[in-house]
Amino acid sequence: KAGVTQTPRYLIKTRGQQVTLSCSPISGHRSVSWYQQTPGQGLQFLFEYFSETQRNKGNFPGRFSGRQFSNSRSEMNVSTLELGDSALYLCASSINRVGGTGELFFGEGSRLTVL
Amino acid sequence: GESVGLHLPTLSVQEGDNSIINCAYSNSASDYFIWYKQESGKGPQFIIDIRSNMDKRQGQRVTVLLNKTVKHLSLQIAATQPGDSAVYFCAENELGTYKYIFGTGTRLKVLA
Numbered sequence: 001k002a003g004v005t006q007t008p009r010y011l012i013k014t015r016g017q018q019v020t021l022s023c024s025p026i027s028g029h030r031s032v033s034w035y036q037q038t039p040g041q042g043l044q045f046l047f048e049y050f051s052e053t054q055r056n057k058g059n060f061p062g063r064f065s066g067r068q069f070s071n072s073r074s075e076m077n078v079s080t081l082e083l084g085d086s087a088l089y090l091c092a093s094s095i096n097r098v099g100g101t102g103e104l105f106f107g108e109g110s111r112l113t114v115l
Numbered sequence: 116g117e118s119v120g121l122h123l124p125t126l127s128v129q130e131g132d133n134s135i136i137n138c139a140y141s142n143s144a145s146d147y148f149i150w151y152k153q154e155s156g157k158g159p160q161f162i163i164d165i166r167s168n169m170d171k172r173q174g175q176r177v178t179v180l181l182n183k184t185v186k187h188l189s190l191q192i193a194a195t196q197p198g199d200s201a202v203y204f205c206a207e208n209e210l211g212t213y214k215y216i217f218g219t220g221t222r223l224k225v226l227a
Contacts, residue, residue, distance in 0.1 A: 004158075033214070039122075043159075043204065043217035056213040090158055103149060104206075104215060106158030 004107035025093030032074040134192040138205030145207035
């Protein structure tokens with residue numbers, strides 16, 4: 001079974017631009033979560049989607065948004081990029097557990113550098 | 116490779132020794148806990164999980180202990196090998212929140 005696939009793996013943007021990151025979950029997984037990883041803040045929750053619905057959102061500004069498609073694939077978008085948005089963005093999929101999110105299976109991440 | 120954390124606490128152990136990595140979790144309502152391993156340039160990989168109705172769970176060479184009274188998790192790795200060198204994170208989840216809170220991580224270095 002193929003793992004979680006994230007594209008692109010690396011990208012460089014300049015301040016003020018926007019970026020879209022893509023995630024294909026493991027087949028059969030309907031829950032997709034996004035996390036931001038930085039050396040200073042560690043792994044921080046961005047949002048979680050299940051059946052195209054956002055069920056929770058972390059404490060990030062509105063510049064960070066996401067969506068999920070009917071095939072469970074997900075995208076996240078960051079608009080008006082700032083230097084502090086430089087990070088590894090990790091997508092994880094999981095099988096839903098009753099009332100919650102099961103074990104997370106992570107992709108390799110998208111490394112964003114903002115200049 | 117990419118740096119996961121520049122100033123993480125580091126645990127150095129001799130190859131063949133046992134390792135114990137500790138984690139203090141934050142939410143007393145968390146009911147599901149996972150240990151992840153992250154190697155340089157890769158995403159976190161699942162090691163072992165435990166639910167709040169248990170206080171110990173064993174896997175292959177790994178054991179997780181949960182102390183809900185003091186909100187503490189530990190990961191024990193038996194006969195540590197060079198391939199165990201990585202950053203280890205604990206993650207907690209509260210039913211119904213659909214998110215995990217991750218610990219700051221511990222870097223494990225295995226000395227030959």
